[in-house]
Amino acid sequence: MEALPAAVAERLRALIYNERSIAYLQVDAGLTLVGAGGHLEAYGLTGLRLGEPAAEQAFFLEGLLPPVETPCVVPSVELASGRAADLQFFLEGEMCWVVLLDVSADRDAARRMQQKAYDMTLAQEREALLNRQLEAANAALLATQSELEASRDALARAHDQVQAQAAELAAWNKTLEERVAAQLAEIERMARLKRFFAPALAELIVSSGNEHILESHRRDVAVLFCDLRGFTAFAESAEPEELMTLLHDYHAALVPLIQTFEGTLDRFVGDGLMVYFNDPLPCPNPAERAVALAVAMRGAVAALAQTWRRHDYQLGFGIGIAQGFATLGQIGFEGRFDYSAIGTVINTAARLCEAAKDGQILVTSRVAAAVAAVADLGEIGPLTLKGLSRPLAVCNIEAFKSTDAKVA
Amino acid sequence: MTVTLQKKICMLGGFSVGKTSLVKRFVESIFSETYLTTVGVKIDKKIIDLSDRIVNLILWDLAGEDDISSLRMSYLRGSAGYVLVADGTRPSTLEVALSLRRRVEADFGPLPFVLLLNKNDLREQWAIRDEEVEDLRTSGWWVQSTSARTGEGVDDAFGTLAEQLAR
Numbered sequence: 001m002e003a004l005p006a007a008v009a010e011r012l013r014a015l016i017y018n019e020r021s022i023a024y025l026q027v028d029a030g031l032t033l034v035g036a037g038g039h040l041e042a043y044g045l046t047g048l049r050l051g052e053p054a055a056e057q058a059f060f061l062e063g064l065l066p067p068v069e070t071p072c073v074v075p076s077v078e079l080a081s082g083r084a085a086d087l088q089f090f091l092e093g094e095m096c097w098v099v100l101l102d103v104s105a106d107r108d109a110a111r112r113m114q115q116k117a118y119d120m121t122l123a124q125e126r127e128a129l130l131n132r133q134l135e136a137a138n139a140a141l142l143a144t145q146s147e148l149e150a151s152r153d154a155l156a157r158a159h160d161q162v163q164a165q166a167a168e169l170a171a172w173n174k175t176l177e178e179r180v181a182a183q184l185a186e187i188e189r190m191a192r193l194k195r196f197f198a199p200a201l202a203e204l205i206v207s208s209g210n211e212h213i214l215e216s217h218r219r220d221v222a223v224l225f226c227d228l229r230g231f232t233a234f235a236e237s238a239e240p241e242e243l244m245t246l247l248h249d250y251h252a253a254l255v256p257l258i259q260t261f262e263g264t265l266d267r268f269v270g271d272g273l274m275v276y277f278n279d280p281l282p283c284p285n286p287a288e289r290a291v292a293l294a295v296a297m298r299g300a301v302a303a304l305a306q307t308w309r310r311h312d313y314q315l316g317f318g319i320g321i322a323q324g325f326a327t328l329g330q331i332g333f334e335g336r337f338d339y340s341a342i343g344t345v346i347n348t349a350a351r352l353c354e355a356a357k358d359g360q361i362l363v364t365s366r367v368a369a370a371v372a373a374v375a376d377l378g379e380i381g382p383l384t385l386k387g388l389s390r391p392l393a394v395c396n397i398e399a400f401k402s403t404d405a406k407v408a
Numbered sequence: 409m410t411v412t413l414q415k416k417i418c419m420l421g422g423f424s425v426g427k428t429s430l431v432k433r434f435v436e437s438i439f440s441e442t443y444l445t446t447v448g449v450k451i452d453k454k455i456i457d458l459s460d461r462i463v464n465l466i467l468w469d470l471a472g473e474d475d476i477s478s479l480r481m482s483y484l485r486g487s488a489g490y491v492l493v494a495d496g497t498r499p500s501t502l503e504v505a506l507s508l509r510r511r512v513e514a515d516f517g518p519l520p521f522v523l524l525l526n527k528n529d530l531r532e533q534w535a536i537r538d539e540e541v542e543d544l545r546t547s548g549w550w551v552q553s554t555s556a557r558t559g560e561g562v563d564d565a566f567g568t569l570a571e572q573l574a575r
């Protein structure tokens with residue numbers, strides 16, 4: 001290197017020494033401070049004690065002495081004074097020189113640039129973090145929206161299901177109401193029909209759904225009349241309560257039998273009852289059925305008569321049965337209807353009943369013929385009956401063994 | 409007579425993780441909200457009394473570098489141990505700390521160190537998984553959550569390292 005003129009070199013040295021705050025430390029091989037000089041105060045290096053360990057006084061030297069290579073530099077070291085210095089190390093024999101060269105201005109300039117770069121990086125990191133948080137929030141919102149949509153769909157399905165069930169329920173309700181109405185109508189019809197017919201028969205008519213049978217028609221029927229002998233005289237002398245009790249017992253004994261034998265109870269007239277068979281529903285052997293009922297009635301009244309005799313009631317029981325065509329049907333008007341039969345056969349049966357003595361069951365020859373195989377018949381002979389122009393052949397049923405499984 | 413030791417330790421970690429703030433909290437017990445990046449290295453001293461001995465800790469607060477190749481290894485020369493610092497709210501800084509540790513160990517061999525997960529006062533922004541920290545502890549690392557703002561864990565961390573250096 002070309003040697004500088006002495007004046008220039010001196011000027012440069014003065015410039016560097018003052019402007020770069022040159023300071024130096026001299027350390028021997030035992031790491032003892034043996035020399036120091038320059039702008040030591042600029043770096044806070046005051047009160048140095050020569051002959052004592054260097055690193056204890058200039059603690060930034062800890063670990064750096066002796067230098068492993070020389071010369072070497074530890075750049076931009078900020079000391080307690082706040083100044084930054086490059087630490088230059090070099091050896092001279094066994095002596096180590098440490099020169100401090102102020103780089104505070106460079107440090108400050110670098111800091112300003114570095115600060116901007118780091119601030120920008122930090123801002124970018126924060127922006128990236130915010131973006132990630134926004135994306136996560138967005139994803140969570142989308143997931144929530146998806147869940148809400150699924151919930152809404154499920155709710156809509158549940159709503160549709162409930163609506164369908166409600167419609168189904170309404171339909172069931174309507175059906176139920178219709179059924180109830182139909183059953184009420186049926187009960188009403190049944191109640192009306194039971195006035196005329198045995199309950200089983202009334203149910204049969206209702207279940208068949210054919211009430212046309214109540215319309216006026218002709219039918220071959222067996223007609224049974226029965227009443228008590230001596231009842232008129234008894235009624236004259238008995239108390240009304242006694243009379244009503246007797247009639248109640250009498251009807252309570254006979255009416256169930258009529259129902260059992262499926263006869264049609266036409267009417268009560270005091271102690272008199274009129275029953276016919278083969279109408280409104282047909283039955284096999286109406287005459288036999290009528291005779292079977294008559295025999296059962298006779299037995300029932302005989303049992304009652306034992307009680308009556310204890311009360312000194314002098315009452316007998318007679319029955320008349322005839323068979324023939326009669327006109328039958330519902331008679332009356334709105335609010336009061338009866339089902340009844342009209343015809344000669346009715347009169348005949350009634351007259352036979354009148355003619356019958358206590359315990360007799362008087363039947364026409366036609367009825368007698370119909371039950372001849374199963375009954376013991378007593379010949380009564382021709383009777384002239386009121387209202388009939390010719391005498392009538394009449395038999396009494398003395399004993400009877402029915403072949404009708406229904407009434408046997 | 410109480411023995412006095414003097415030990416150089418280096419503060420290592422990515423930029424803006426709080427190395428300078430930790431040193432300031434440890435040495436001067438103060439905290440500044442203003443972030444002022446470190447250029448080169450800043451040297452401080454703290455005396456720790458360990459009852460049976462006194463340790464003069466010479467703290468070399470190195471400029472934060474995310475690029476570990478930029479690390480001036482000359483600063484670490486003569487260091488007896490080091491403090492790795494990561495920012496608990498920035499997971500990338502833990503990766504930087506782990507890389508720095510590998511670099512230091514490659515050049516200087518195994519030295520005592522502690523890992524500080526700083527900014528524990530910003531717990532709601534914490535982004536380092538507990539499992540990862542547990543794995544490090546399981547492998548023998550001394551890991552401490554710290555806050556230069558509140559002082560949480562700071563003295564404990566430096567004291568622990570000083571204990572290791574004084575053995």
